Amino acid sequence: MPSQTRQSTARKSVVLAAALALTAGLAVTGARADGGERPATNARAAAPWTAAWAASPQRPSIGFKPNWSEAGFDDQTLRQVVRVTEGGDRARVRLSNAYGASPLHIEAATVARTEGAKGAAVEKGSLRRLTFGGKRSVTVPAGEQLSSDAAALGLDRFDSVTVTLRLARTTGPATFHAQSFATSYRAQGDHVADTGGAAFRESTESWYYLAGVDVRGAKRPERDAVVLFGDSITDGFASSTDRNRRWSDALAERLAAAGTPRPVVNAGIGGNMVLNDSAWFGDKSTTRFARDVTNLPNAGTVVILEGLNDIGFSETDKPTYKPAPVVSAEELIDGHRKLIRAARAKGLKVVGATLLPLGGSDHYGKHAAAVSDAFNTWVRTSGEYDGYVDFDKALADPQDPERIRPAYDSGDHLHPNDAGYRAMARAVDLGSL
Structure with a gap:
């Protein structure tokens, strides 16, 4: 469940001010198929992160319950809810195409605090556009993993976080985590920046492409x-x-x-x-x-x-x-x-x-x-x-x-x-x- 304590107005002001420094974009950090990250290309990207949530990628398969992994996605928006176990004033996501047969194109992506304990709606005012090397779209090579740039999103420990991916092109079979015990949502067309959840009419209990959420902030x-x-x-x-x-x-x-x-x-x-x-x-x-x-x-x-x-x-x-x-x-x-x-x-x-x-x-x-x-x-x-x-x-x-x-x-x-x-x-x- 989301934390009952929320950041003070002063803290939020600091976070919003920090966004100005982040608009130039941070280096995208890639990963080899074994998960080892390539060296970051600037000093800010090399600052320490901590894993706050993770899911282990799996090959597309029928699995235990119906899922979307074998069919993949085409002109759809995918919204996924996870709970972090650490807070910070910046967040990034890790996306995995470990078992993809072709490059994965992400047209756009956002991260936000979840509205309530579950559901496809996000907290108004918290939605942040994710960038990758300063760009809003990214292609993840087959067999690899990429991290987004830092987003100026303040999170408390045990906050629920919503990650939304715009998958405009045909993806083919999707790298996923079969058993999430959490609901993920899908909408037709482009709804990456929606704060409401009305468009997300389909649901599943698996995670797709999302391998981690990392946070950075106070020294740990x-x-x-x-x-x-x-x-x-x-x-x-x-x-x-x-x-x-x-x-x-x-x-x-x-x-x-x-x-x-x-x-x-x-x-x-x-x-x-x-x-x-x-x-x-x-x-x-x-x-x-x-x-x-x-x-x-x-x-x-x-x-x-x-x-x-x-x-x-x-x-x-x-x-x-x-x-x-x-x-x-x-x-x-x-x-x-x-x-x-x-x-x-x-x-x-x-x-x-x-x-x-x-x-x-x-x-x-x-x-x-x-x-x-x-x-x-x-x-x-x-x-x-x-x-x-x-x-x-x-x-x-x-x-x-x-x-x-x-x-x-x-x-x-x-x-x-x-x-x-x-x-x-x-x-x-x-x-x-």
Whole structure:
């Protein structure tokens, strides 16, 4: 939900005055396919940013719910709502064409504070035209990512932000994030500068092309952004739509309530695996780790929760990932060791997490149970992570530790509900971050 505190008139005056200095435009910063940013071309663009929201890009696919990724867009305007976990007096967006087959042309783009907690309307007076290298339109090459220039938009922590893209040309299949648990909106024609939402008559629960929102303003500690990396449990599967009830949201709120606020960004992908790629469920974790974690602005800590799909897809009879390899505990641990090395090579603190109980779910079986137990024992006792969070213990049913506690179960015995995601946030020793 948006912050209940709004900037003072004086602060807004400072922000508006700063816009004059920004009209010359800031250098667009591009990214290679691996997410590494090219050097900025002027001093202001090189000033520090922090990731305040993120979503991991995926290949166009049918996904779990109807979406627009395979058909793409043509003479339409796309409006997407996200919630930032850090504030500032300037903002920029990161756009990804990582899985596009051709260049992506953005005719125009805007950013604004959302009117209310959800919906396609934006707060009047807050809408800002985005520029890219000083220009209002930009082409994102296939396989690459671009950042906008800074926009003089004041944001408070936990503000909802609306990003609008004018897609005047045929895009072809769209790079997207399948499961947003937030509503995105589409209108025919050019409505990029609308403050009202009446034209946006179509909706979906996915994000398209939008990979991040970064903020800049008051000096912040270096490397203080926390990245949560994982699969559907990190992504927030079964959490309440448009209510920001993922465990990443709950952790950011807990840090703020404790007087130690830090940006918390979500790098989960539903169905993702440590060891294998999937057209539906994203590149394997070791492939996407640099793009989705270590190259994020100001990233300093990563919490890794992943492995249930590696061990569970071989137990389920669903055809979403077949044939599924039978993965051993040793193979899964070796995959996590690669992630640990990748994080430390970039100077990040790396926190591991035990796998949640999966008894009664379609991922459960004799082999999955044995591998889960062995893996969790390694996380707790090996000392290879800098610290760990014991989600297995925190969410287990005291009457049957193989299962999630009923009060935390979304109903599929695999994913937590809103209360379960809050319990995950409570399980974290904030000092370990």
